[in-house]
Amino acid sequence: MLSRIFTAVIASSLLLAGCAGKREIEGSSSLRTSFVPSPSLSKPKDADDPVPLSPAAWMHPGNPASFAGRTVTVTPGQPIKLRAKEVALTFDDGPVPGKTERILASLDQYHVKATFLMVGQMAATYPKIARDVAERGHTIGTHTFDHKNLAAIGFDAAMADIARGEKAVAKATGETPGIFRFPYLADSRRLRGAIVAKGAAIVDVDVDSKDYFRSSPAEVAARTLAALRKHNGGIILMHDIHARTATMLPALLAQMKAEGYKIVTLKPVHGSTRTEPLLVASAD
Template identity: 55%
Template sequence: MSVRVLCAAAALACLLSSCANRSQTENGTLVTSFAPAKALSSPKKANADDPVALTPAAWGRFNNPKGLAGRTMDVSSISDIRLRDKEVVLTFDDGPMPKKTEKILATLDEYGVKATFLMVGEMAKAHPEVAREVVDAGHTIGSHTYRHADLAHLSFDAAIAEIEKGRNAVSSVTRDDADFFRFPYLADSRKLRQWVGAHGMVVMDVQIDSKDYFGVSPAAVATRTMNALRAQRKGIILLHDIHNRTAAMLPALLTQLRAEGYKVVQLRYGGHAPMLTASLDRTSHD
């Protein structure tokens, strides 16, 4: 058994056994850290004296290398993203970032799942070889403006210019269409959303925010994400491929998703070039 699998098994045992300890507060939100847990080498019958034991069904999901990959969904607008119970979409913002993005790609490949990477234009231009690795690995790409600008503080024309510049930069570097888009800080408006949709991009919203941008442990990120997901039971998960903690916690998160029977859905753009209307051009008004 590889070191990666042993580590993932240990993290899984910890998550399943509720061995997380209350540790610190972050903006009033309690986060957790993990107590040590032993790695599992075979399924065992769960009992009161052995809280980290996996049931046979859970072990089967954990030990199945193809147990996490779900379907591929063709979408042309956000309304087409209709997830079933226990289906998730993995999304990574703000990259690409050398070493961190490659580590995340390696983990996703090991678990046989695909994600959507919403790249910042200037990051893609700064690290074109990493951006192309994402596409070569079969993942879906999109843009996240050119410089991660807060569009809520820009004029409409300036916001559109920032969106277009970011999309063009990502597309030119990756030699692929950046058909998905996420607003930085999720700061959008009805008019901007209409413009993005009318120009052949799918707006990516968020149902599960990992909040991996807080300076907490990888275990705390995994715990918070799974707790939020258990409440929602499905959704688009927001992560960032610029943080070491995200790359470090991803094996444990994917292991836990698989153990609980979730499927990772890959999004693929299936739309056509839109017919633009005068009501949605830059001179339109709310």
């Protein structure tokens, strides 16, 4: 009971704070998102507002042949090199009942894979969902144990939180995670160096969906597409703890497919075959 109460508190804080924050953090040079929502996108709407699609998106709802892209190897200390129109889908903070499952269903519909950066406490509380993510072939990553700002708690405490989160996610999913992202993108040069030295890979962000804002699903989709078009692809940050994200994802995927994007699969260089403890995953 105490564990579930603690998890609820974490989930509430994630819903309020979001994961990426509102500023670039030292060392997070690959966070290049500069799209600013227009005033018309600032008014919250109902979480189930329909997301408008172009006619082309409606005409091609689910043919997987032209949408799923290649597998991209993620090597510690090396940049993730995506080609023009290639997209990597990433989801932070889960798993969460009622939302993660909806996101998985949408990904299955379009026959594409994503990377799930799980919070250890959430994976420990909902291990069946966490394992389902892994069994469906998605890439498993970690996001600390309880979503602390690692840049603010000291080096030793930060590394301990990373290791604890990795252990919880590994136990829940049955896989040794190979990808890591900093909560709030709050890193430091020392932490990044230590993570790479451990043989791990750190995945940063090119396109921030800002789905942690109190926006409607349609607004989240429009904001994400605008940033995606500007960058002509990239790593998209989303969260599988928000109903608005689960609601808008089918439309976002349909529109991306209609515009010729390819969804790539990120895989750490050692994958789940590592025998030594892995603390993180990197892409810069």
